[in-house]
Amino acid sequence: MTEFSVNPDFVITEESSLRGLFQETHKLAALKCQDTLDIHAQNFIRRSPFLCIGTQNMDGRADVSPRGDPVGFVRILDERTLAIPDRPGNNRLDSLVNILANPSVGLLFVIPGFDDTLRVNGQAVLVTDPEILESMRVNDRTPKIAIVVKVTEVFLHCAKAFRRSHLWDPSHFQDRAEMPSLMNIILDQTTGAPGDSAEMRKLDDGLEDEYKTTMY
Incomplete structure (x- = not known):
């Protein structure tokens, strides 16, 4: 595949040029940003079994x-404060x-079946407070560490991305067997x-066994 390079004539480098491409922000879109977790944000978080956390090092x-x-x-x-357990992973x-x-x-908090999401921004620290960790015990296993986030911004995000992607629509689900297994890749x-x-199936089965024993 030929390496792609961006034409510098079409690169946006200034915020004024960027905003010139769009209409002004809707008043509600600006007002909806809160600096605390109100009852609706808290209810959303309590229902959510999944989130994505975005981080960045000092080099960007x-x-x-x-x-x-x-x-x-x-x-x-x-x-203004959340705690996220850190479960066993690949130790990267x-x-x-x-x-x-x-x-x-x-x-980014996600609830299965909900098209809207909850976005939370803040400042995080890593803690080993036994009281916090013990409250996160699952299957008699306590996490080694928790991510505690001081909230600075919170708001609900509209449903457009999830509806465009048909994420929860079974008619749009894809067959995982159409790609090689994770271990194979x-x-x-x-x-x-x-x-x-046969050897590949053995390795795939080994990964499934590992999931069963190392989830927590």
Whole structure:
């Protein structure tokens, strides 16, 4: 594939040029931004089993990581403070290391079946407070660390993106079998996937077994 390069004649470099392409922000879109978690934001968070957290290091390298757990896994400590458990993963620690360098985070809360989402921005710290961690125990396992976020901005996001994507519409679901398995792809990208389909199935089964034993 030929490398693509952007034509500099069509690159926007100033905010004034950017805003000139769009109509003015609707008054409600500006007013809806809050600096505390009101009753509606709290109810949304308590219903949500999934969020994405956006982080960035001091060099500007950005990362977005999914977080999921039983409904209401994010603890509301007060109207300006949230706590997110950190569950076992691949130990890359991308989000956590970024937070150490740059505490600014963005959260996107999702509820299955809801087309609207909740956006929360704030400043994060990593904590090992036993009282907080114990409240996040699942299957008799307590997380090693929690991400505590001081909220600076919170607002509901409209349904357009989810409706354009038909995310919850079963008629638009795709067959996962049309692509190689996750293990197959990772091996193909790294050490090389085995040509023996039986061996590949064994590796896929091993990953499924790992999911069962290392979720918490």
